[in-house]
Amino acid sequence: MSDAKEKWLRQEQAVRATQMAFDLSSEVQKSIKKQAIDQELTPSDMIRKILGLDVKSKKTRQRLSFNLNDDEIAQLASRFDVQSDDKRVVKQRVAELLIAHTKKIK
Secondary structure, three states: OOHHHHHHHHHHHHHHOOOOOOOOOHHHHHHHHHHHHHOOOOHHHHHHHHOOOOOOOOOOOOOOOOOOOHHHHHHHHHHHOOOOOOHHHHHHHHHHHHHHHHHHHO
């Protein structure tokens, strides 16, 4: 079978997949998410592992993200004494602050 046809069949199977969402207690959700982080998995892969299903994805590098509006970026730039249009430096300073925060609570 050609690579293109195999890829198309895999995509067709993915489209047919059924997503399940669960309203579980905050304690259960936290526990699963913490286990996932500790094992460098996504929460959905952790659930698959708990259920004894195949986990096909590789370990993930967990990323933290959040949204900032222009005013918040300007506020942080002022706090860090950098230019408000230099988002890269603001991002770097936020990362440094988060790292320092985690070292404090250890």
